[in-house]
Amino acid sequence: MRFRAWGPFALWLVTTAWAQVARPAEVENVRVWSGPEATRVVLDLSAPTDHRVFSLSNPHRIVIDLAKTSARRALALPEPKGYVTAVRTGNRPGGELRVVLDLKEPVQPKSFLLPPNEQYGHRLVIDLEPVRSDAVVRRTTAPAAxxxxxxxxxxxxxxxxxxxxxASGKRGVREKDVVLAIAKRLAAELERQPGIRPVLTRDGDYFVSLNDRREIAHRERADLFVSIHADSYRDPSARGATVYVLSEQGASDEVARRAAARENASDTIGGVSLADKDPVLRHVLLDLSQNAQLSASTVAGERLIDRLGTVTAMRKHQVQRAKFLVLRQPDVPAVLVETAYISNPSQEQALGDANYQAQLARALAAGILDYFQTHAPPDTYFAQNPGARVSMPIQHVISRGETLSKIAERYNVSLRELKRSNSLKSDVIRVGQVLTIPQS
Ligand SMILES: [Zn+2]
Known part of the structure; x- marks a missing residue:
């Protein structure tokens, strides 16, 4: 639905007429989330209810009428956020509840009901998107390289x-917060390298659908897509990082299959209107470029594992495969990193630690640069200016039972060179000591 003009006192009915008779419901909570493009209002409901949504101007408002619904007593209304300057409620004749969103500017509303899941009960979601004129959507041509x-x-x-x-840990560390912190640090690390432009799919606490994440990669013509997550399992001793690429034909193992199922549930938990699901993507996978994309993704995954292995335990030292929907990008090499188990108390604590986040980000950045050493397309600054590459030497922290010769073997360097680059006179090393691995 598109709005062509905004006249005074104009009224648009987005959803008309009650669909069916509903049970009496209660609005238990109201939340507002703000992203760079859209603002989302979520009403937590005790039961699904029929609703209609319409816009009013002078001043700009969105009105939501809910059939046979009341507001919970002492319902706390959210602070202004995004397009929303205030939220008000009032009872209407016939047992209706009216929720009014006061707005900064006109928006295009989209509403849908979501069924309960593990985290929430019934919800009514109202997404407020900017009113687009064709002039705004039209792109200017990209500047010449x-x-x-x-x-x-x-x-x-x-x-x-x-x-x-x-996922959430026992101490309350939340996956969405730690992965955002790691992602921002990773972007900052990559910014240091001339010729690399990092783009975040989100830079705040708001929901982005799996489709929109893929859309961003496509729109930005990404050379690499790296999705960052934290794992969870009912056994609290499960630990270690895992790097995944897409597989349409089943998963490497049961853990991989479960991880994909959990991550793919994001759209159901976060809430995506059915109209947003892109049927085209199911078919593009037949594209012949998929094999090349998959092999590049696997190389990227291997480089990430090499570097991650220096700062964290790995659940698997090989790239794993599963059907992660966010990785369905036929034209972009794409990997998904489960950085650690947030369900493991010591890993949860580490994930919440700024130093550890920085270590992970640095390892990821180094792995990405390693990948581009061999896979940067020839038209890029990075490929054309090898002298401008920032070197990120591998730092190896010595753990119990390791020997110098084992470490040399692991990184495929000679023992002599390893000793020389660390100014070691003997083979004696201690746990916790940090070695710089020379690069061939
Ligand atoms: Zn996740």
Missing amino acids: PPSGRDLVVVIDPGHGGEDPG
Whole structure:
């Protein structure tokens, strides 16, 4: 539905007429989330209810009428956020509840009901999107690439957000918060490298659908897509990082299958209107470029594992496969990193620690640069200016039972070179000591 003009006192009916008879319901809570594009209002309901939504102007408002509904006593109304300057409620004849959203500017509303899931009960979601005129949507042509080559684009995708908290630890550390922190640090690390432009799929606490995440990668013509998550399992001793690529034909193992199922539930938990689901994406996978994309994704995953292995335990030292919907991008090499188990108390604590987040981000950045050493397209600044590459030497923290010769073997360097680059006179090392791994 498109709005062509905004006249005074204009009224648009977005949803008309009660659909069916509903049970009496109560609005238990109202939340407002704000993203860069849209504002989302969520009404928590004790039962699903029929509703209609319409817009009013002078001043701009969105009105939501709910059939046979009341507001919970002492219902706390949210602070102004995004397009919403105030939320008001009032009872109407016939047992209706009216919720009014006062607005900064006209918006295009979209509403849908969501069934209960593990985290929430019934919800009515109202997404407020900017009113687009064709002039705004039309793109200007991209500027010509500078003679020295274009930027490599890395789309960094912190999972979950807003309504969808992702996994949570016993101490209350939430996946959506830690993965955002790691993603922002990773973007900052990559910014240091000339010729790389990181793009975040979200930079705050709001929900982004899996489709919108893929859409961002496509729109930005990403050279690499890295989705960042934290794992969860009922056994609190489960630990370690895992790097995944897409598989349409089943998963590497049961853990991989479960991880994909959990991450794919994001749209159901966060809430996406059925109209937003893109049927086209199901078919593009037949594209012949998929094999090349998959092999590039696997190389990227291997480089990430090499670097992650220096700062964290790995659940698997090989790239794993499962059907992660967010990785369904036929034209972009794409990996998903489960950084650690948030369900493991010591890993939960580490994930919440700024130092550890920085270590993970640095390892991810180094792995991404390692990948581009061999996979940067020839038209990029990075490929054309090898002298401008920032070096990110591998730092290895020595753990119990390791020997110098084992470490040399692991990184495929000679023992002599390893000792020389760390100014070691003997083979004696201690637990916790940090070695710099020379790069061939
Ligand atoms: Zn996740």
